[in-house]
Every structure is written in structure tokens, then in C-alpha cells.
Amino acid sequence: MRAVLAEMRIEGLGVIDEATLELDPGLTVVTGETGAGKTMVVTGLHLLSGGRAEASRVRSGAQRAAVEGRFDAPPGSSAAKVAADAGAEPDEDGALIALRTVNTDGRSRAHLGGRSVPVGVLSELSEQLIAVHGQNDQLRLLRPVEQRAVLDRFAGEELLNALSEYRRLREEWHAVSTELVERTARSREMAREADLLRHGLAEIEAVAPQPGEDDELVARARRLADADQLREAASGAAFAVSGSPEGDPDAPGALGMIADARHRLESSEDPRLRELAPRLAESEALLSDVGTELGGYVESLDADPAELEKVLARQAELKGLTRKYAADVDGVLAWAREAEERLTGLDTSEEALAELDRRRGELAGQLAERAQVLTSLRVRAADRFAKAVTGELGGLAMGQANVELVVSTRWSEPGDPHALRVAGGDGGDAHAHAGPDGIDDVELRMSAHDGAQPLPVHKAASGGELSRVMLAIEVVLAHSDPVPTLVFDEVDAGVGGRAAVEIGRRLARLATSHQVIVVTHLAQVAAFADRHLVVDKSARGGVTRSDVRMVADKDRVVELARMLAGMDSTETGRAHAEELLGVAEADKAGGGKRKRR
Numbered sequence: 001m002r003a004v005l006a007e008m009r010i011e012g013l014g015v016i017d018e019a020t021l022e023l024d025p026g027l028t029v030v031t032g033e034t035g036a037g038k039t040m041v042v043t044g045l046h047l048l049s050g051g052r053a054e055a056s057r058v059r060s061g062a063q064r065a066a067v068e069g070r071f072d073a074p075p076g077s078s079a080a081k082v083a084a085d086a087g088a089e090p091d092e093d094g095a096l097i098a099l100r101t102v103n104t105d106g107r108s109r110a111h112l113g114g115r116s117v118p119v120g121v122l123s124e125l126s127e128q129l130i131a132v133h134g135q136n137d138q139l140r141l142l143r144p145v146e147q148r149a150v151l152d153r154f155a156g157e158e159l160l161n162a163l164s165e166y167r168r169l170r171e172e173w174h175a176v177s178t179e180l181v182e183r184t185a186r187s188r189e190m191a192r193e194a195d196l197l198r199h200g201l202a203e204i205e206a207v208a209p210q211p212g213e214d215d216e217l218v219a220r221a222r223r224l225a226d227a228d229q230l231r232e233a234a235s236g237a238a239f240a241v242s243g244s245p246e247g248d249p250d251a252p253g254a255l256g257m258i259a260d261a262r263h264r265l266e267s268s269e270d271p272r273l274r275e276l277a278p279r280l281a282e283s284e285a286l287l288s289d290v291g292t293e294l295g296g297y298v299e300s301l302d303a304d305p306a307e308l309e310k311v312l313a314r315q316a317e318l319k320g321l322t323r324k325y326a327a328d329v330d331g332v333l334a335w336a337r338e339a340e341e342r343l344t345g346l347d348t349s350e351e352a353l354a355e356l357d358r359r360r361g362e363l364a365g366q367l368a369e370r371a372q373v374l375t376s377l378r379v380r381a382a383d384r385f386a387k388a389v390t391g392e393l394g395g396l397a398m399g400q401a402n403v404e405l406v407v408s409t410r411w412s413e414p415g416d417p418h419a420l421r422v423a424g425g426d427g428g429d430a431h432a433h434a435g436p437d438g439i440d441d442v443e444l445r446m447s448a449h450d451g452a453q454p455l456p457v458h459k460a461a462s463g464g465e466l467s468r469v470m471l472a473i474e475v476v477l478a479h480s481d482p483v484p485t486l487v488f489d490e491v492d493a494g495v496g497g498r499a500a501v502e503i504g505r506r507l508a509r510l511a512t513s514h515q516v517i518v519v520t521h522l523a524q525v526a527a528f529a530d531r532h533l534v535v536d537k538s539a540r541g542g543v544t545r546s547d548v549r550m551v552a553d554k555d556r557v558v559e560l561a562r563m564l565a566g567m568d569s570t571e572t573g574r575a576h577a578e579e580l581l582g583v584a585e586a587d588k589a590g591g592g593k594r595k596r597r
Contacts, residue, residue, distance in 0.1 A: 003079045003129055003484050004515040006095065007070040008048070010548075012062030014040040015537065019548035024531035027511035030519045030548075031526050031563060032535030037546035038519045041535070042132065042489045045517075047100045049130055050123030053108035064103045071096040071129060078128040086121045088113025098122060132487040133470065141444075141470060142458045148378075148442035151405060154477055155381035162377060163437065166370040170434060173363035174418070179345075180356040194346040197339045200325065204336050207317050214318050214329040221311045238294040241287050255291065258284045367434060368422045374438040378407045382442070385476065392472035396506065397499035398465060400449040403457075403472075410441045467495060468503065475506050478513050485515040500524035501583075508588055523563035523577065527584040532556050557581065 008021045015037040021030075032038045043057060044067040058065045073079040073096045083089075083096055090096050090113060099111040100122060110119045141147065152159055183190060243253025252260070262280040265273050318329055325335045382405035389403045412419035412433040420434035432439035445454040446461055446469065454460070461469055474486065488507070495503060504525040510516050511530065520526055537546045551559050560577035561570070 003071060003073040003077050005069055005130065005485050005517075006072050008041075008044060009066075009068040010040065010044045011066040012059040013044055013047075013057055013065040013067065014059060015546040016040050016535075016548070017059060017062075017545045019535075019546070021533055021548055022531070022550065023515070023517060024529075025515050026530035027508055027516045027518070027528060028531045028533060029526045029529040030517070030533045030535060031521065031559060032546075033537065033562075034521075036535040036537040038535050039489070040546070041517075041548075042487065042519055045130060045132055045487055047102065047108075048098055048122065049126030049132065050100075050110070050119045050121075053100075053102040053106060053119075055102065055104055055106035058102055058104050062104075064101050066099065066101045068097065068099045071098065073129075079125055082121070082125045082128060083113055086112055086115065086117050088115050088117065098125065127483075129483065130485045130487060131483040132489065133474065141473070142456075144441055144443055145437075147405070147444045148437060148440065150473060150477070151378055151382055151385060151407075151442050152437075154385045155377055159374065159377045159381065162370065162373050166367070166374055166438060167436060169363060169367045169370055170436065173360065173367050173434075176356060176360045176363060177417070180353065180360055183346075183353060183356065190346045194343055197343050197346070201336055201339055201343075204321060204325070204332060207321055209318055209321060209329045209332055211330055211333060214315070214322070217311055217315050217318070221315065238291055241294065242291040255284060255287050258287065364420060368420055371420065371422065371432070371434060371439045375407060375409070375440050378438075378440055378442065382407050388476040389469070389472045392475050392506065393468060396468040396472060396502045397497070398468055401465070402447045402450075402454070403469070404445050404454055406443045406445055408441050408443070409439055410435070468499065471503060471506055475510055478510055483514075485517065486510065487517045487519075489519045490521065495522065496524075504528035504584065505587055508584070521563065523560045523580060526563060527560060527577075527580045528588065532559065534559050 004025045005023055006025075007023065010016050010019045010021070012018075021028075021041065030038055030041050047053060047057075047065075047067045048069045071079065072094070073083065073090070075094075079096070080090075088096065096113055097111075100108060100119075102108045108119065110117050110122050112121055112125065141150070152163065239251070239253065241254050243256050244251040258280055262277050262284065265277040265280065268274055321332045322328060325332045386404045390401065393399070393401045393403065409422070410433045412431045416431070416433055418434045419431040420439065421429050422432045422439065423429065444457045446457045447454045448460055448465075452460075457466065457469060471488070474488075500522045501524045503522070504527060507516055507518055507525065508528040518525060518529075526532060532551050533548055534551050535546050535548050557574050557577045560580060561573035564573055564576055564580075566573075
């Protein structure tokens with residue numbers, strides 16, 4: 001079961017006040033007169049996909065525009081995983097609800113599964129679910145970078161794995177190359193910095209500070225300096241607790257008095273008094289411990305002036321470090337660790353530079369091998385891809401057209417920091433530009449008829465032909481495209497006649513493996529739909545608004561007749577529309593049972 005967009009609700013977007021679109025898992029077409037608001041459907045899909053929010057899209061008089069989509073995303077699908085990672089939860093029926101709102105001030109909000117999420121989450125979700133193709137997408141297809149991306153998609157997992165390994169090697173090669181250049185160019189400056197770091201480390205090593213030593217010395221110095229006062233305080237406290245060391249009965253201390261009180265209670269005939277005796281025993285034990293500790297403290301006190309002098313001298317040594325390197329000893333030790341790490345990157349010795357140069361050469365060789373593997377995989381895939389697209393164009397009334405995908409090496413320019421030595425065409429070595437996607441340039445070329453010179457596709461194809469080339473590519477990519485919902489915004493522009501019928505047929509074929517949503521002005525395309533939605537525009541009280549309705553049976557015949565040059569009011573037009581529907585239904589039925597969710 002594949003994920004599909006089951007329903008989309010639009011409020012306050014452009015001319016659409018409120019509309020609900022129930023979408024078929026197969027082919028859904030959206031039609032309507034020019035200016036009725038068909039493009040708002042695509043705009044809504046862009047917003048739902050995390051696209052840019054524009055305040056100008058909000059309907060006049062409305063406070064905000066809102067687009068809500070209900071996705072049937074099976075558990076375990078990539079879309080369900082994105083939602084789970086964002087903390088979103090599906091509805092009781094398992095549907096995943098996405099919502100995007102845009103206020104009149106241009107601010108927008110996104111929700112998924114009942115939770116507020118960043119707009120980027122909707123973008124990430126849409127990457128798994130929806131691909132929108134329109135006139136702008138055709139323009140992007142003219143860029144070599146996009147053509148290379150299309151080829152890589154078609155080539156599949158083997159090439160993508162090779163590309164991932166190439167990028168990993170390239171990142172490491174670039175890092176080593178950059179470090180070598182930096183060390184060589186800044187050798188004198190780095191040598192001075194290294195000397196300063198080594199001097200600091202030697203000074204710290206000579207003092208050998210220990211973690212927390214400064215705090216310990218402060219406490220120790222205080223005890224040594226105040227030994228007499230501390231001894232007097234501790235001795236007095238010990239006397240009060242334990243009494244006279246000589247056992248003077250007139251000075252029993254707290255322990256003696258508690259012992260006497262406990263003895264009196266234990267000797268009493270009254271059970272209530274005897275019950276208090278254990279509590280006095282507990283106090284006696286506690287005071288005994290305190291007395292012992294006070295005695296040990298008094299014995300540990302040392303008023304030796306020489307020892308105090310040593311402590312003060314050690315504090316002076318540590319202060320010399322904390323004045324230079326950090327606020328305390330722990331900070332000084334942290335500085336030393338960082339200095340040692342920094343020193344490893346400042347080694348400008350001939351041995352270090354030679355090792356970097358050796359490593360750079362080793363990585364360059366590995367990277368060149370991986371780049372040539374990429375090139376080989378692309379060349380093989382380009383031949384298969386071109387043949388498949390040419391075959392599709394034959395069914396789109398472009399039988400004489402021939403498409404080829406040329407893979408060529410992008411040679412480096414002087415001073416290129418990413419120049420990579422590779423095998424040249426003449427058997428020698430040359431330098432190619434090692435970009436993030438390899439060393440290849442990819443160009444889609446087409447010859448319009450036999451004997452014509454192959455030209456870049458934007459020069460060889462008219463606007464209508466370019467639309468058909470785009471559709472042919474999508475059909476070819478269908479089996480390698482993980483995105484389950486494909487949206488085409490007037491991809492049939494500039495096309496008519498038999499070519500339009502063939503486009504409808506190809507879209508219907510594409511709908512056997514994907515959910516396909518098409519905004520079209522061609523009846524020949526709309527006739528192949530599994531569900532036909534019409535955008536109607538009306539004006540009431542000086543306010544223009546549009547609505548979306550589903551048409552079937554007679555209503556659908558009327559809409560197709562209208563699309564056939566406004567022939568909805570004539571018997572001939574309706575007859576032509578019925579004939580067109582019959583041809584489409586027969587074609588779909590002849591294509592075998594449709595694959596559905």
C-alpha cells in the first residue's frame with residue numbers, strides 16, 4: 001500500500017473562498033476556465049509542501065489562508081517515519097493531517113498530526129510524498145545540474161552508493177589539501193605560535209599544578225596562620241563536650257551530665273522515665289563522636305612557621321600561572337590540554353609537511369578512481385535513459401525526435417582548488433574539476449528529426465515539445481521514483497491534437513504506479529482521468545469567488561465539451577466529448593487491470 005494524498009481543503013487562498021478536493025489514488029485532473037483559480041490548487045500543494053508563504057496569496061477580505069491535506073501514510077512508510085520523528089500522531093483512521101496557514105502579514109504556521117511543527121518538517125514530509133512539476137520545473141530541467149540529478153535518479157542505488165563514497169573521499173581530500181596549503185603558506189607565523197605554546201607548556205610542566213590545588217592551599221594556609229585561635233576554639237569546644245581531661249568531677253562536660261541523667265532515668269521505678277533513657281544514650285554516642293573528632297582536630301593543628309612559608313611560596317608559583325593562562329588552576333590545566341591539541345596542527349616540520357603531501361596524493365588517487373567509476377556508471381545509464389525517453393517521445397507524436405544524454409568531463413581552470421589529476425582522453429594525465437557530484441557535466445540533447453544536428457534540448461524543442469520531453473522523462477523515471485504523488489501543472493501547454501491524446505494516455509499509464517494530479521486545459525488529457533474536478537468561478541455582489549466540484553457522467557461530458565473550444569452547448573460538442581471519453585475508457589481497460597493502493 002503506497003502513501004497518497006486523499007483529500008485537500010483550501011480556505012481563503014486567492015479566488016478560492018472554501019473548497020475541498022477529494023483526490024483519486026490514480027489520475028485526478030483539475031480543469032476550469034482561464035482565471036477560475038486552477039493554479040491555486042497547485043499553490044495550495046506548494047504551501048502544504050513547505051513552500052514559500054506570500055501574504056499576497058491570502059484572499060481579499062480573509063484573515064488568513066489555510067491549506068489542509070489528509071495523507072493516507074501506511075505505518076512503516078518513510079512519510080510515517082518523518083511524522084513520528086516530529087512527534088505527530090495519525091488520526092483514528094490512520095490518516096496523517098498536515099496544515100499550513102498564512103496570515104495577511106505574511107507569517108505562516110505549520111501543523112502535522114495535531115502538533116505545531118517547523119515549516120521544514122512539512123518540506124521533509126513532502127520530499128517523501130509529493131513532486132510538483134510545472135513550467136518552472138521545466139526551466140530547472142534545462143540546467144546541467146538538474147540533468148545530472150535526473151540521470152543519477154535513473155541510474156539507481158549502485159550509482160548513489162558510489163556517489164556517497166566519492167563525497168566522503170572528496171571531503172577528506174579537501175580537508176588534507178587545505179591543511180597542507182595553510183601550513184605551507186603560514187609556516188613562519190605558525191612556527192612562532194608553536195614556540196609560544198611550547199614555552200607555556202614548559203612553564204606549566206615545571207610548576208606541575210594539580211587539579212583544585214589552589215583551593216586546597218588557601219584552606220591550608222588559613223589553618224596554619226590561625227592555628228592558635230583555631231586550637232583555642234577547638235579545645236574549648238572539646239572541654240565543653242568531654243569535660244576536664246584530668247577527670248575533675250566539678251567539670252564533667254556535656255557527656256558527663258548526660259551520662260548522669262541517663263543513669264538516673266534507668267534507675268527510676270517509673271516506666272515512662274525509663275523509656276527516655278535510650279534517647280539520652282543516642283545523644284551520648286553522638287557527643288562522644290564529636291569529642292573524638294575535636295581531639296583529633298586539635299592534634300592535627302600545626303603552627304609551624306616554616307610549613308606556612310612553604311604553602312605561601314607554592315601559592316605564589318600557582319599565581320604566576322593563573323595571571324598568564326587562566327583564572328584558576330583548573331583553567332590553567334585546560335589551557336595546557338588545548339595547547340597540546342593546537343600544537344599537533346602547527347607542526348611545520350619537513351616531516352609533517354611530507355606526510356600531509358603523501359596523504360593528499362593517496363586520497364587524490366582514490367578519489368580519481370571513484371570519480372571514474374561514477375563516470376562509467378553515468379555513461380552506461382545515460383544510454384539506457386536516452387533510449388527510453390526517445391521511445392516515449394515516439395508515443396507523444398514526436399516519432400522522429402531522438403534524445404541523447406552526453407556525459408563529459410568538466411576540466412579545471414587555472415588556480416582551481418579542486419583540480420584533480422585524472423586520465424586524459426589522449427592517454428596522458430589532465431586535471432578535472434572535482435565537484436561535490438563528481439567530475440562530470442551532463443547535457444540533455446535532442447535532434448528534432450533524422451539528420452538534424454543534436455542540440456541542447458532548450459534549443460531543439462519548442463515549448464510544447466519541451467512539455468512532452470518532461471512528461472516522457474517522468475514516465476521513464478516512474479519506476480525509480482520513490483515519491484508516490486506526482487503533480488503536473490499544465491505540462492501539456494502548447495500541445496493539441498493527437499499529441500494531447502498521447503499525453504493523456506501516458507499520464508494514465510503513470511497513474512498505475514503513482515498517484516497523479518494534473519491541472520490541464522486539454523479535454524484529450526482530462527478524458528483519461530479517474531476523477532475529474534472542475535474549478536468554477538462566480539461573481540456575487542461584486543465579489544469573485546471560486547469553488548471546486550467533482551463532475552461525472554453527464555456533467556463531465558458537458559465540461560469536456562466546454563474544453564473542446566467552448567462546444568458545451570452543442571450536440572456536436574457533447575457527442576465529441578462522449579466519443580473522447582469512450583476512447584479513453586477503452587484504452588485504459590485495454591491496458592489491463594489498474595494497480596491501486
